[in-house]
Amino acid sequence: MSIESLGEIAEQLRRSTVLVQAGERGSGSGVIWSADGLIVTNAHVAHGSKASVHLWDGRELPASVMLRDPQLDLAALRVHANDLPAIHAGNSSSLRPGELAIAIGNPLGFVGALTTGVIHGVGQLRGFGSRNWVQANVRLAPGNSGGPLADARGRVIGINTMVAGRLALAIPSNEVEPFLFAGPRGSWLGVTVHPVRVPRGAAHAFGLVILEVEPGSPAALASFMPGDILLGTEEGPFQSIGDLARSLAAAGSRPLRLEFLRGDYARVRRVAVPIGEQVARRSSVAA
DSSP: OOHHHHHHHHHHHHHTEEEEEOTTSOEEEEEEEETTTEEEEOTTTSOSSEEEEEOTTSOEEEEEEEEEETTTTEEEEEOSOOSOOOOOBOOGGGOOTTOEEEEEEOGGGOTTEEEEEEEEEEEOOTTSOSSOEEEEOOOOOTTOTTOEEEOTTSOEEEEEEEEETTEEEEEEGGGHHHHHHHOSOSOOOOEEEEEEEOOTTSSOSEEEEEEEEOTTSHHHHTTOOTTOEEEEETTEEOOSHHHHHHHHHHHTTSEEEEEEEOTTOOSOEEEEEEOOHHHHHHHSSOO
16 A cells, blocks of 8 residues: 555545544544444543534534443444545454554544554453454554544444553444444443452452443442442452443343442442343433
């Protein structure tokens, strides 16, 4: 590929990448998924029910959060606009290690920043549950989340989400369409979590610290708070984020009995949380 063609591809991707601002908690990126105003980003970028979207041509448009699934870390926004420069989605299952990867986003206030690397692999990653990730050695920074990861032809093959060591992790493009079609799947707790090592003196070594609790969610009704550390269920301790997802799926319509730490971590607390699918469906669109 020539440098000129890479420049053209990068410019097209920039036009299809937006800056997403949700409240005063920083900003991220998003991808114009369809020309009629459908935008895809990460759930941890889109807080609440409203957001502001900045387009490549300088326009700033209000956006509504149509779907938001913290478990998948995907959100769908809608702006009232037509003829937007939508991306071309690629087939993430056909990726091979060594292929060129292009990431576009808005890291640290730099709008439309480009970084390149190669695909490291597609699949599960130890410590990050049972889900698949597009793994690439591109450099991401705060503000890249929700932006596109593309192949050498400019086809979007992932939604950039996080960094693990020296690798950027992106949600495979093949998981986006099912999310948009079906919305959040399975039971839902309504928290954003991050794996941590539990402070010394606690009975468990691993936990999931709660970063955010969705208003009106099952977690909010159970009085969970940011800073609480989820340890596991009555079936056993968590060893990864994927264990929480599997526990939610296995619970079905039954209450999920969770163990967690709060405050000085002196004792393990327990609570039964109703996470039935009906609750999840009612709460799937932030309100």
